[in-house]
Amino acid sequence: MHNGADQFAKNILREALSRASSPETEVEVLAATQKIDVYSVPDPARDAERAGMGLLGELSAEPSLFEPFHRTPGLRQVRSCLRKQLTWYHELERRARASASPVGASSNDAEPDASTQPAVAFPALVVISSGRPESVLAAYECHEVKPGVYHAAPGLALRIVVLSELPRTQETLLLRLLGSGRVLREALADLAAMREDAWERSVATPLLVHFQLGLDEQATSEEDDVSAEIRAWFEDYQQKLRNEGRDEGLKEGRDEGLKEGGRNLLLRQLRARFGELPAAVVARIDAADVAELERWGERVLGARTLDEVLGAPS
Structure with a gap:
């Protein structure tokens, strides 16, 4: 696409x-x-x-x-x-098989009995x-x-x-x-x-x-x-x-719209992935520019923690 x-x-x-x-x-x-x-x-x-x-x-x-x-x-x-x-x-x-297997077992072993599969x-x-x-x-x-x-x-x-x-x-x-x-x-x-x-x-x-x-x-x-x-x-x-x-003009208006849309999008993504966000994280997102919002948004799906998305505060 x-x-x-x-x-x-x-x-x-x-x-x-x-x-x-x-x-x-x-x-x-x-x-x-x-x-x-x-x-x-x-x-x-x-x-x-x-x-x-x-x-x-x-x-x-x-x-x-x-x-x-x-x-x-x-x-x-x-x-x-x-x-x-x-x-x-x-x-x-x-x-599912990997999650249900004992520690050390391989999920690529022979196909398990259907009755025991998750x-x-x-x-x-x-x-x-x-x-x-x-x-x-x-x-x-x-x-x-x-x-x-x-x-x-x-x-x-x-x-x-x-x-x-x-x-x-x-x-x-x-x-x-x-x-x-x-x-x-x-x-x-x-x-x-x-x-x-x-x-x-x-x-x-x-x-x-x-x-x-x-x-x-x-x-x-x-x-x-x-x-x-x-x-x-x-x-x-x-x-x-x-x-x-x-x-302030068409360009500034569009930038403001993009920033607001990007902010709302990132907040929804983060809450869906990590739950309720600390106030400090919301404040950082509010203060971010469009480039930062886009960069953080690209990291959301692959990140395991909030720190992996936002990095350390500057």
């Missing part, structure tokens, strides 16, 4: 899911040159938050791999995702598609469980979300922001009409400003309408900053 739209999709999924799960991005799948876009494990202590997340909350009620596609995927792309799902399940089983939940695969992937729906005998949501044949644990078929409701808003064309334009309009304190706005607005989806470069003809809508959103956001007294 390299372009702005894909990066936006991955980040907004991670941020929204962090309300009720412990999502990770760019999860390495061992023994394969693949990475899971977003892997989410639900936190039972945050069931109430997940219940308020609409369709995304329903889809994240079990351990799940999320694979968003800005364009409609074909069979080859979905098969690649299924390979990630199976390889990741194998890795989860390996880790129970490992098979993760669901959620493929998010802008359009309707006819070949995929047919190949895996998918049936519609609600508008825009399909389940594959039993045993596959495959869900297909067709963004263009989702109803235009608040429950689907976060997912519709991952769409294109009409779907994205309507989602942006719905987001702009929400209350200022809506959780969807707190998740989406900083990311829309940060990624901009081609705002600073010439859009292709296919993306003209989308870019125009996002440009309007960006300008509205800047106007809000000016109205609040931060009228």
Whole structure:
């Protein structure tokens, strides 16, 4: 996932899911040159938050791999995702066996008796598609469980979300922001009409400003309408900053938006990973610049302690 739209999709999924799960991005799948876009494990202590997340909350009620596609995927792309799902399940089983093995035993020994293996939940695969992937729906005998949501044949644990078929409701808003064309334009309009304190706005607005989806470069003809809508959103956001007294100009307003978004993102990541943060750590993050926030954010997933993320105070 390299372009702005894909990066936006991955980040907004991670941020929204962090309300009720412990999502990770760019999860390495061992023994394969693949990475899971977003892997989410639900936190039972945050069931109430997940219940308020609409369709995304329903889809994240079990351990799940999320694979968003800005364009409609074909069979080859979905098969690649299924390979990630199976390889990741194998890795989860390996880790469970290693954790359950006596000290000194090798997790690579002969396959243990199935009755003695630790129970490992098979993760669901959620493929998010802008359009309707006819070949995929047919190949895996998918049936519609609600508008825009399909389940594959039993045993596959495959869900297909067709963004263009989702109803235009608040429950689907976060997912519709991952769409294109009409779907994205309507989602942006719905987001702009929400209350200022809506959780969807707190998740989406900083990311829309940060990624901009081609705002600073010439859009292709296919993306003209989308870019125009996002440009309007960006300008509205800047106007809000000016109205609040931060009228130092477009660049300073954007930097402030990026810093606030980066701060909120890092705090959520750290709390999900390490629990409640000391006041001194929050103060350091509040005082950090954009470059520091980005550097610390890159360390979160691989760090075992807060010190490995932030380093010693200067």
